[in-house]
Amino acid sequence: MTATPDHDVLVSGGGPVGLMVAAELALAGVDVAVIERRTEPDTTIKAGAIVRSAVHALDRRGLLDAALAVQQRVMAEFTRAAPRRSGPPTGGHIAAFPLRLDLLDVPEDGPDDGPMPFMVVIPQHELETILRDRVAELGVPVHRGVDVVGIEPDDAGVTVGLSDGGPRRAAWLVGADGGRSVVRQAAGIGFPGTDPEITGRQALVELADADDLEGGWHHGPDGVWCLGPAPGRILTVEFDGPPADRDAPVSAEELEKSLRRVTGSRARVTAVHSATRWTDNARQASAYRAGRVLLAGDAAHVHPPFGGQGLGLVLSDAMNLGWKLAEVVHGTSGEELLDTYDPERRPAGEAVLELTRAQVALMRPDPKTLALRRYAADLLNTHVGVNAAAALLAGPDVHAPIAGSDDDPLIGRLAPEVRLDDGRRLAEVARDGRFTLVTDGTVAGPGDGRTTTVRASGVRPMLVRPDGVVSRCAPRS
Known part of the structure; x- marks a missing residue:
């Protein structure tokens, strides 16, 4: 006899994607619990911003104001301690080419563009704080x-072995436990991709004798480095292969030697507050689902952090998976709904992996790549080049393969941020995680208890899923 589940869903991993999946499920009334191997929240320096897809995800759940408050404080800190720079103002980078803000078309916030079209500056650990408060x-x-030490899936659920002694039973298990996912490996899901060739280091430090170092992104014959924008933040990339021991503590001596090698500076690292190593290992799971086991975030795809698209990618995974799994748990939809998760999210993961691989290729310090970079620099110093790069970094514009999407560009994409007749934005209606029917008055709501009906004059009627994607709309006139 199959044991009664302790929970509808267990989520392995308490990082951003695991917390977001859990929040989406709980919002929909699903009994969910999170298993996290760390005893305390991870405050190690990691990502420093979220791109457009993540911004919109937070906005739809009423979490954006908290993120914007963090950004306001962080940007004030950046301004007070900004490292010395020369040339036109820049923001972000692609392949260590700083993007010139004076050439960038930044649309004004408005109902058609969303509240923050490009990105919000927020350290990853502060985003996790917002999501922890949410769950x-x-x-x-x-x-x-x-720790998850093993899993035994069957047709009715998953028995999850845990390091605290007793197994737990769940109808469904979500592996959000990172690139070395125990859940993925235990489920027998492959993880093909490309092997690493770089060692990246990022840290918050105190520097001495660093007057010759200029802020921003730089590329040279010995690698890549960045100083700022956070006070004391340094980043180096060397093309001498992956680290021998990625998990070993990162010392001041190691950071100082790397910084000196790539910059030629005699700067000294006198203290380390937070540091991490990473590589350009780029892989994607061969399947996002194996029966009652599903993967999200780094458990489904890993890539180097260039361009800052990681958080946007994983939060979008969570938004897509959360409502679908809730529908299946409640019996509102059949399990075949979960079969749409992989084909809808895989292209986004593939696009991010390809963009980061391309950036690594363009950052290599060999003579041929250095010659290529000179041509790329000319392109990226143009209005067209900067805006094309910014569009890439804003996150992949994935067209989900929904019925009708081949004939209508609106179906399968995030809904436009229209202004409703009552003055609200569409995202403000989505706080409860329900479907939203936007009508001009010619289409009646389904009255199924799962859909909120709102009116927007002059807008094509459309049905918007809980993750913000348009699933159906009226024919174009």
Whole structure:
């Protein structure tokens, strides 16, 4: 006899994607719990911003104001301690080419562009704080200091072995446990991709004798480096192969030697507050689902952090998976709905992996690549080049393969941020995670208890899923 599940869903991993999946499920009334191996939240320096897709995900759930408050504080800190720079103002980079802000078309915020079209500057650990508060508000238990040591899936659910002694039973298991996912490996899901060739280091440090270092992104014959924008933040990339031990503590001596090698400076690292190593290992799971086991975030795809698209990618995974899994748990939809998760999210993962691979190729310090970079620099110093690069970094514009999407560009994409007749933005209606029917008055709502009907004059009627994607719309006139 199959054991009764302890939870509808167990989520392995309490990082951004695991917390977002859990929040989406709890919002939909699913009994969900999170298993996290770390005993305390991870405050290691990681990503420093979220791109457009993540911005819109937070906006649809009422979390954007909290992120914008963090950005306001962080940007004030950046301004007070900005490292010395020369030339026109820049923001972000692609392949270590700083993007010139004076050439960038930044649309004004408005109902058609969304609240923040490009990005929000927020350290990853502060985003996690917002999401932890969210799951706590929704009553989701988070069990810290517990490892998943094995899984036994069957037709009715998954028995999850845990390091704290007893197994737990769930109808569904979501692996959001990172690039070395125990869940993915235990489920027998492959992880093909390309092997690493670089060692990247990022840290918050105190520097001395660094007056010759200029802020921003730089590329030279010995690698890539960046100083700022956060006070004391340094980043180096060397093309001498992956680190021998990626998990070993990162010392001041190691950071100082790397910084000196790539910059030629005599700068000294006198203290380390936070540091990490990373590589350009780029892989994607051969399947995002194996029966009752599903993958999200780095468990489904890993890539180097160039361009800052990682958080946008994983939060979009969570938004897509959350509502679908909730529908299946409640019996509102059949399991075949979960079969749409992989084909809808895989192209986005592929696009990010390809963009980061291209950036690594363009950052190599060999003579042929250095020659190529001179031509690329000319292109990226033009209005067209800067805006094309910014569009790439804003996140992949994936057209989900939904019925009718081949004939209508609106179907399968994030809904436009229209202004409703009552003055609200469309995203403001989505706080409860329900479907939204936008009508001009000619289409009636389904009255199924799962859909909120709103009116927007002059807008084509459309049905918007809980993740913000348009699933149906009226024919174009």
